[in-house]
Amino acid sequence: MDTDTQSGxxxxxxxxxxxxxxxxxxxxxxxxxxxxxxxxLVVEKxxxxxxxxxxxxxxxxxxxRSGSALRAARAVPGAREAATGDLDVSAVLARRDSYVSxxxxxxxxxxLSGAGIDLVRGHARLTGEREVTxxxxxxxxxxxxxxxxxxxxxxxxxPGLADASPWTSREATAxxxxxxxxxxxxxxxxxxxxxxxxxxxxxxxxxxVRSRVLGGFEEFAGKAVADALRSRGAEVILxxxxxxxxxxxxxxxxxxxxxxxxxxSAELLVATGxxxxxxxxxxxxxxxxxxxxxxxxxxxxVRGSDWLYAxxxxxxxxLLTHQGKxxxxxxxxxxxxxxxxxxxxxxxxxxxAATADHVAVPQLVYxxxxxxxxxxxxxxxxxxxxxxxxxxxxxxxVSGASLHAEGYEGTARMVVDEERGVIVGFTMVGPDVxxxxxxxxxxxxxxxxxxxxxxxxxxxxxMSELWLRLLEAYGRxx
Ligand SMILES: Cc1cc2nc3c(=O)[nH]c(=O)nc-3n(C[C@H](O)[C@H](O)[C@H](O)COP(=O)(O)OP(=O)(O)OC[C@H]3O[C@@H](n4cnc5c(N)ncnc54)[C@H](O)[C@@H]3O)c2cc1C
Ligand SMILES: NC(=O)c1ccc[n+]([C@@H]2O[C@H](COP(=O)([O-])OP(=O)(O)OC[C@H]3O[C@@H](n4cnc5c(N)ncnc54)[C@H](O)[C@@H]3O)[C@@H](O)[C@H]2O)c1
Numbered sequence: 001m002d003t004d005t006q007s008g009x010x011x012x013x014x015x016x017x018x019x020x021x022x023x024x025x026x027x028x029x030x031x032x033x034x035x036x037x038x039x040x041l042v043v044e045k046x047x048x049x050x051x052x053x054x055x056x057x058x059x060x061x062x063x064x065r066s067g068s069a070l071r072a073a074r075a076v077p078g079a080r081e082a083a084t085g086d087l088d089v090s091a092v093l094a095r096r097d098s099y100v101s102x103x104x105x106x107x108x109x110x111x112l113s114g115a116g117i118d119l120v121r122g123h124a125r126l127t128g129e130r131e132v133t134x135x136x137x138x139x140x141x142x143x144x145x146x147x148x149x150x151x152x153x154x155x156x157x158x159p160g161l162a163d164a165s166p167w168t169s170r171e172a173t174a175x176x177x178x179x180x181x182x183x184x185x186x187x188x189x190x191x192x193x194x195x196x197x198x199x200x201x202x203x204x205x206x207x208x209v210r211s212r213v214l215g216g217f218e219e220f221a222g223k224a225v226a227d228a229l230r231s232r233g234a235e236v237i238l239x240x241x242x243x244x245x246x247x248x249x250x251x252x253x254x255x256x257x258x259x260x261x262x263x264x265s266a267e268l269l270v271a272t273g274x275x276x277x278x279x280x281x282x283x284x285x286x287x288x289x290x291x292x293x294x295x296x297x298x299x300x301x302v303r304g305s306d307w308l309y310a311x312x313x314x315x316x317x318x319l320l321t322h323q324g325k326x327x328x329x330x331x332x333x334x335x336x337x338x339x340x341x342x343x344x345x346x347x348x349x350x351x352x353a354a355t356a357d358h359v360a361v362p363q364l365v366y367x368x369x370x371x372x373x374x375x376x377x378x379x380x381x382x383x384x385x386x387x388x389x390x391x392x393x394x395x396x397x398v399s400g401a402s403l404h405a406e407g408y409e410g411t412a413r414m415v416v417d418e419e420r421g422v423i424v425g426f427t428m429v430g431p432d433v434x435x436x437x438x439x440x441x442x443x444x445x446x447x448x449x450x451x452x453x454x455x456x457x458x459x460x461x462x463m464s465e466l467w468l469r470l471l472e473a474y475g476r477x478x
Contacts, residue, residue, distance in 0.1 A: 012118075015041040017335055018132045018141040019148055020124040020281060022112070023050020024321045025312030026148035028328035029335075030117045036336020038143065040117050043124035043134050048105040048112060051150055051313075052321045059173035060193050062096040064366045067200030071368060072431065075405035089178055089201050096173075103174075126282030130307050133282075143339045144307050146331065147294060148324075149281055151274035151313035156185070164247040167269045169194070178203050179266040183255050185242055186271035187213045192225050192367045194269060195234055205234040206263050208255065210241055214371060218378065218427045220392075220411055221371040225429075228368055237263075276314050298353035299346050300331035309335065317357045330354045359424070360444040364434045369410060372437040375444045376425035378415045387418045388425075391473040395430045398469060399461040405431055414470045422447045428466070436464060451477045 017033045019026045022044035030040040047054050066087055073083040101107055112119050122134040130141040153168035155161065167182075172194045178201045184191045187209030195205045207213075207229065213222035213236065226236045237257070244256045245268065253268040279291040286308050288294060294310035295303050296317075302308040311331045312324035334352040337344055345351040365371040378390040395401045395410035402408050410430020417424045426440035443453065454471055458464035 013137060013139045015039050015118070015139060015141055016143045016339060017041070017146065018043065018124075018139055018144075019146045020126075020132065021050065021148035021150055021277075021312075021314075022048040022108075022119065023148060023150045023312060023324075024052050025150070025324035025328045026050070026146065027108070027112065027117075028325045029146050029148060029309075029311055029332040030112075031115050032329050032332020033335050034116045036333060036339070038336055038339055041120060041139060042112065042117055043120045043122060043132065043139075045121070045123045047103065048108040048119065053105075053108065054100050054103055055170040055173050057321055058099050059096050060169075060190075060197065061366055062099040063092060063173065063197040063201070064193060066092045066095070067197065068366070068368060070200075072405065075407070075431070077406060087200060087202075092201065093176070100174075123280070125280065126285040126308075128285060131285075141307070144309055144335045146300075146309040146311060146335075147278070147281060147283075147314055148310070148312045148328070149277040149314050151319060152277055153270060154273045154275045155270055156272050158185075158242050158245055160245040161242075161270070164245045164253055164268060166245070166253075167267055169269075169271065172198075172269050172271075180204065181206075181265035182267045182269055183208060183253065183263050183265040184269045184271055185255070186269075186273075187211070187215065187222070187238075188271060188273065189214070189363075189365050190271035191269075192229070192365060194271065195229055196225075196367045199229065199232050199234050204265070205229070206265060207234060207236045208240050208242060208257070208263065209236065209238050212238060214365065216377075217365075217371055217373055218413055218429075220413070221365075221373070221427060221429045224369050224409075224411070225365070225367045225371060237261075274313065274319060276316065278314060297346075298330070298355060298357075299334040299344065300327055300354065301334070317354070318361045320361065320363060323354075323357060323361055326356065327354045356445055360441060362437050362441045364437055366434070369430045370432065370434050371427070371429050372433045372440075373427040374425070374437060374441045375423070376415060377427065378413070378425065381415050381417070381424055386424065388415050389418055389474070390415045390425075391470055393466055393469040393473055395428065395433070395463065395466050398463055398465045400463040400465055401430070403461055404463060412466045412470060414474065416450065416474060420447070421449050421451065423450070423453075433463070436466070439464065439467070450474065 016038035017040045019030045019042045022042045033040045073079040127133040181204040183206045213226040242255045247253045255263045276293045293316035296315045300309045300311045311327045313319045346353045362374040381388040392413045396408040412428045415425030
């Protein structure tokens with residue numbers, strides 16, 4: 001791709017900060033740095049807005065929303081009678097297209113320019129200390145270089161896989177027509193969201209899961225999602241590993257499993273995690289291993305360096321857009337403070353430290369039922385040596401939930417650190433629990449004592465009354 005300066009002085013090659021990668025994280029680091037009085041350049045080799053805007057968060061949620069809205073209507077008598085048809089697949093795909101702006105980044109380029117950030121298109125590499133080269137041009141950063149190059153899909157080393165034209169999340173989210181059948185390798189977040197969307201859109205889905213569904217979450221969450229997928233006609237095979245893959249002359253894909261079974265489908269999606277996009281960024285200049293995740297401190301400064309930062313997926317702290325943007329705010333402000341010679345507020349919960357990455361990462365899985373979680377699972381808390389007690393409540397017993405949907409089924413779990421009397425983990429599984437997640441995040445980040453939470457009264461009859469049920473199940477302080 002040609003190097004082409006799109007705004008600002010065409011021949012200027014000196015900046016305070018150079019950010020490699022204009023995903024959600026790179027954009028936000030640059031924005032904070034500019035707000036802090038610095039001159040910033042962002043280099044992008046594909047689309048400004050990154051993976052999230054065009055091949056991840058946004059298109060996947062657009063593909064999921066219509067099915068979820070239809071299910072919500074069908075769960076309420078009166079509305080159910082009106083919602084009699086099937087999903088209009090082409091309308092769903094058209095809505096997805098509009099949310100990704102037909103894969104044009106014009107709008108985001110305008111945003112960058114409005115924020116006073118310069119943009120260069122092309123593949124950037126570190127070529128020296130505080131030095132980045134794009135094509136034939138070398139740019140110098142007076143203060144810092146930030147690597148925000150994100151991650152790409154991991155392709156496991158399964159015989160025949162690479163030759164079988166497997167889909168990654170890119171093809172699955174950018175799909176133009178829904179295949180009649182799809183096999184998905186993986187049981188993580190990408191796998192269950194695509195399985196949910198594609199089942200809704202009429203594909204026959206087979207999920208091949210090595211251990212359990214949504215392994216990083218409370219066990220009851222993955223079980224509820226697997227049961228729901230099965231009830232909608234998907235096949236979920238647990239405890240299996242593909243041993244080989246073959247696409248035949250007619251275009252059908254066959255995945256052979258370790259127990260001898262063979263699963264056939266029109267397409268195959270690999271959703272087995274991510275690799276860092278660091279193989280060709282010149283990391284060796286800073287003494288780092290190309291292709292590795294980048295280790296940083298809580299201000300996103302690369303350990304051992306005083307000028308190189310890494311934010312977002314690429315540092316492997318939390319592969320989520322909101323958490324990467326949180327890191328970006330800490331890093332951009334830290335860079336500006338350091339440049340101005342101001343003292344850093346980088347202790348736990350300080351302005352310049354992404355402390356929440358360690359204890360309070362919220363995540364919503366847009367499956368049906370939704371899974372919303374923040375902080376530790378009960379097993380992870382115990383593994384950390386915390387003395388915890390967990391309480392569960394069936395969300396369907398809450399009046400707000402039963403009013404929301406007939407026969408509402410769901411579970412909420414609160415994990416309490418008994419020493420400190422605060423919540424360290426919270427998980428909810430059920431239709432439409434997503435918007436309740438932030439209340440739990442505030443309780444965990446704020447380390448709100450349970451004794452005080454009794455005074456946070458949920459409105460009647462909302463689903464938030466699950467908080468009261470959890471406190472009652474835990475027991476009121478004497
Ligand atoms: C299917 C899917 C769904 C997801 N859904 C959600 C969700 O709902 N919510 C959520 O929070 N997270 C979600 N995620 C995760 C989210 O997409 C990532 O956490 C997020 O995109 C990370 O942002 P980033 O800026 O670090 O990297 P990216 O978005 O990957 O952006 C990095 C940018 O750097 C550019 N780049 C790379 N190398 C170079 C180079 N050498 N020179 C110039 N430019 C370069 C790339 O082209 C890219 O534009 C999802 C992920 C997937 C795969
Ligand atoms: N709603 C959201 O927040 C959202 C949605 C999608 C993705 N994301 C983020 O994107 C990232 C990537 O998601 P993902 O689902 O690809 O990764 P993941 O780590 O969540 O899941 C990977 C899955 O692949 C399985 N696996 C790994 N190697 C395998 C192999 N060789 N054979 C068979 N199975 C194998 C794992 O057991 C696991 O089930 C995640 O970190 C996630 O947080 C977030």
